[in-house]
Amino acid sequence: MDASQPLLFLDPGVGGLSILAPVQELLPNAPIVYAMDQAGYPYGQKTEAELTGRVPALLGRLMEHVDARLIVIACNTASVIALDPVRQALDIPIVGTVPAIKPAAALSKSRVFGVLGTRATVRQPYVDNLSREFAGDCTVIRHGSHELVMLAERKLRGEQTAIADYAAILDGLFSQPRGEEIDTIVLACTHFPLVETELAEAAGRPIAFVHGGEGIARRVAQLTEGQPWPDAPPPGRAIFISDGSDTTPLKPGLERYGITEFEAL
Incomplete structure (x- = not known):
């Protein structure tokens, strides 16, 4: 070597x-x-x-x-x-x-957590398997967003992004049944940790964000x-x-x- x-x-x-x-x-x-x-x-x-x-x-x-x-x-x-x-x-x-479902399950107190990724990621059987293996006692709510990928790209280019846009994306999780109980969100796209600060502000309540870096x-x-x-x-x-x-x-x-x-x- x-x-x-x-x-x-x-x-x-x-x-x-x-x-x-x-x-x-x-x-x-x-x-x-x-x-x-x-x-x-x-x-x-x-x-x-x-x-x-x-x-x-x-x-x-x-x-x-x-x-x-x-x-x-x-x-x-x-x-x-x-x-x-x-x-x-x-x-x-x-x-x-891969999505950090195991650490999210260990962290969640409400036993309800979200998985925020691309549409291609959140529909994969791989995510089903991780949820069964590591989060069997949890409700796992998924939402796929290409828009959040675009926001992260824009941020790295130095462009301004609006908190309202992040809030609308999070509503894709929070508006689902039991979404109001979510206390942890897996950032299941490597773009998404780049806008974690904006997501935390847009959430409007304490949320733990988990990723695998x-x-x-x-x-x-x-x-x-x-x-x-x-x-x-x-x-x-x-x-x-x-x-x-x-x-x-x-x-x-x-x-x-x-x-x-x-x-x-």
């Missing part, structure tokens, strides 16, 4: 930054490549067949370009749909991001334990799988995470 071999993060947008940040806290000298699949954005609007075809092929192409030591699929939708096909296709450690960071650290790293943090590198749109507005937000080198693929 060469110290310069990076950790490769894949997300269609900026949501993976909520996973990158805790990884950087645990492994501050790790070389980082953040691949943004703009041409495939948004994953939450894709079919299962589209993602099981696209994600393994794209990661195979990226591995030809980047000699990564480990891949993080920093997207809940891609993970719950395409994680197994990726692991079958690539002989490298793969870490996925810290657990994923611990898993990455475990899988790379004992491996060499550079003596100092190297510049992070972004690869845009381009859809032809202007990436300039994204760069200041990425630079806040130490990503200062940019290229298109």
